[in-house]
Amino acid sequence: MKNEKPETGAFFQRDRAWHPPMLTPGYKTSVSRAPQRAPISFPGTLSEITGPAFGHAMLGEHDNDLTQNFARPGESAIGPRIIVYGRVLDERGIGLSNVLVEFWQANAGGRYRHKKDGYLAPLDPNFGGCGRTITDEEGNYSFLTVMPGPYPWPNGQNDWRPAHIHFSVFGHGFVQRLVTQMYFEGDPMIWLCPIVNTIPDRAAVEGLIAALDMQATVPMDARAYKFDIVLRGRRSTLFENRMEGN
Amino acid sequence: MAQKLTRLKESASQTAGPYVHIGLTPNLSGITGVYPEDLGTRLAGEKARGERIRVEMRVFDGTGTPVKDTLIELWQADADGLYNSPSEARGAADPHFAGWGRVASDMETGVLTFETIKPGRVPFPDGRMMAPHISLWIVARGLNLGLATRMYFADEEEANAKDPVLTRIEHQNRVPTLIAGRNGNTYTFDIHLQGDRETVFFDI
Ligand SMILES: [Fe+3]
Numbered sequence: 238m239k240n241e242k243p244e245t246g247a248f249f250q251r252d253r254a255w256h257p258p259m260l261t262p263g264y265k266t267s268v269s270r271a272p273q274r275a276p277i278s279f280p281g282t283l284s285e286i287t288g289p290a291f292g293h294a295m296l297g298e299h300d301n302d303l304t305q306n307f308a309r310p311g312e313s314a315i316g317p318r319i320i321v322y323g324r325v326l327d328e329r330g331i332g333l334s335n336v337l338v339e340f341w342q343a344n345a346g347g348r349y350r351h352k353k354d355g356y357l358a359p360l361d362p363n364f365g366g367c368g369r370t371i372t373d374e375e376g377n378y379s380f381l382t383v384m385p386g387p388y389p390w391p392n393g394q395n396d397w398r399p400a401h402i403h404f405s406v407f408g409h410g411f412v413q414r415l416v417t418q419m420y421f422e423g424d425p426m427i428w429l430c431p432i433v434n435t436i437p438d439r440a441a442v443e444g445l446i447a448a449l450d451m452q453a454t455v456p457m458d459a460r461a462y463k464f465d466i467v468l469r470g471r472r473s474t475l476f477e478n479r480m481e482g483n
Numbered sequence: 484m485a486q487k488l489t490r491l492k493e494s495a496s497q498t499a500g501p502y503v504h505i506g507l508t509p510n511l512s513g514i515t516g517v518y519p520e521d522l523g524t525r526l527a528g529e530k531a532r533g534e535r536i537r538v539e540m541r542v543f544d545g546t547g548t549p550v551k552d553t554l555i556e557l558w559q560a561d562a563d564g565l566y567n568s569p570s571e572a573r574g575a576a577d578p579h580f581a582g583w584g585r586v587a588s589d590m591e592t593g594v595l596t597f598e599t600i601k602p603g604r605v606p607f608p609d610g611r612m613m614a615p616h617i618s619l620w621i622v623a624r625g626l627n628l629g630l631a632t633r634m635y636f637a638d639e640e641e642a643n644a645k646d647p648v649l650t651r652i653e654h655q656n657r658v659p660t661l662i663a664g665r666n667g668n669t670y671t672f673d674i675h676l677q678g679d680r681e682t683v684f685f686d687i
Pocket residue numbers: 343398401403500502
């Protein structure tokens with residue numbers, strides 16, 4: 238999308254049968270929070286088609302290095318070092334440039350730096366757990382972190398989250414906004430998780446599992462996982478009837 | 484067999500979880516020194532044009548309990564009805580007005596407070612003008628997909644009555660769930676996730 242005019246088409250309809258439904262009793266918190274009435278649809282207006290833009294200038298040197306961005310000088314977060322990289326694409330397969338990607342995760346022991354996390358695994362004094370980056374012209378992003386640990390959570394008596402990284406992704410329009418989670422190839426805990434299992438379709442879950450990529454590792458330093466993120470596609474405006482005032 | 488369509492599927496959504504503030508408002512959650520400030524705390528710069536307003540929102544679950552771990556993002560036009568976005572083809576928006584903001588519930592009271600300016604009117608695709616509104620995106624623990632809705636303004640009665648979105652809501656008795664009441668310069672807006680007063684949410 239280099240040097241092209243920004244797109245102004247409306248977005249493809251979201252496939253709500255592919256996403257988890259709002260009400261998923263296996264994930265207990267959804268029961269009192271899921272809206273119960275049908276959501277209302279209307280054609281994408283400028284309020285949906287436009288969205289905020291973020292510039293690379295806002296990024297600090299270590300924003301995409303979770304091993305360093307909270308660490309004391311000369312120290313580093315504890316845990317297996319990994320690079321997470323991939324592309325942000327839309328449903329047409331087009332790489333999306335200048336997209337803000339934010340991520341957060343537990344430390345290598347499965348503990349979050351948060352008042353409400355009382356898990357007995359210790360905090361790592363050198364690990365904050367958040368980072369961010371912005372995609373390049375082709376939609377590529379990458380960051381360095383440590384492998385997060387699995388952790389137990391109050392839902393059933395013995396429910397555990399598989400190792401995961403939370404992602405928040407902007408697109409070019411406000412209704413492309415997406416929050417999701419990345420899982421790790423080969424983890425048997427994925428298929429036991431009530432939050433993963435809110436997703437009805439196995440192929441949709443597989444789309445959230447990052448692949449181990451031994452070609453993208455840094456030898457003697459960090460292994461690599463590839464995680465592509467797909468946002469809603471948008472319609473071409475080439476043949477659209479444009480009414481007065483639009 | 485016909486040719487294959489080569490479209491991809493959107494990545495499936497997952498809940499933002501209880502620790503969304505670590506990722507999106509780290510300074511607020513006590514993780515300082517990573518970013519100089521949390522993103523989206525200031526919508527309107529000092530020189531932004533328009534009427535300055537304050538908004539207080541609350542979110543309630545199906546039992547009527549305030550939800551205290553939610554995060555809401557706002558998107559709105561400037562005072563002239565222009566969006567500060569590369570996809571805004573009608574003209575340049577006020578450079579002092581970002582139009583986008585991010586606000587977290589107060590962990591004690593659940594209230595989400597932000598300061599902005601009142602947006603101008605923006606056209607619907609058929610050219611009719613929409614009433615002034617702020618688009619909202621709501622995430623929290625227990626929400627499997629971010630919720631979309633809009634906040635309209637109680638003192639825009641005439642514009643609201645003709646708004647192309649509000650008028651297409653089949654059950655017109657639900658329209659008040661989208662309208663914020665005004666008290667001085669402060670608008671208050673309650674979002675109900677469930678129940679008799681369930682807010683109208685959008686699939687857009
Ligand atoms: Fe988590």
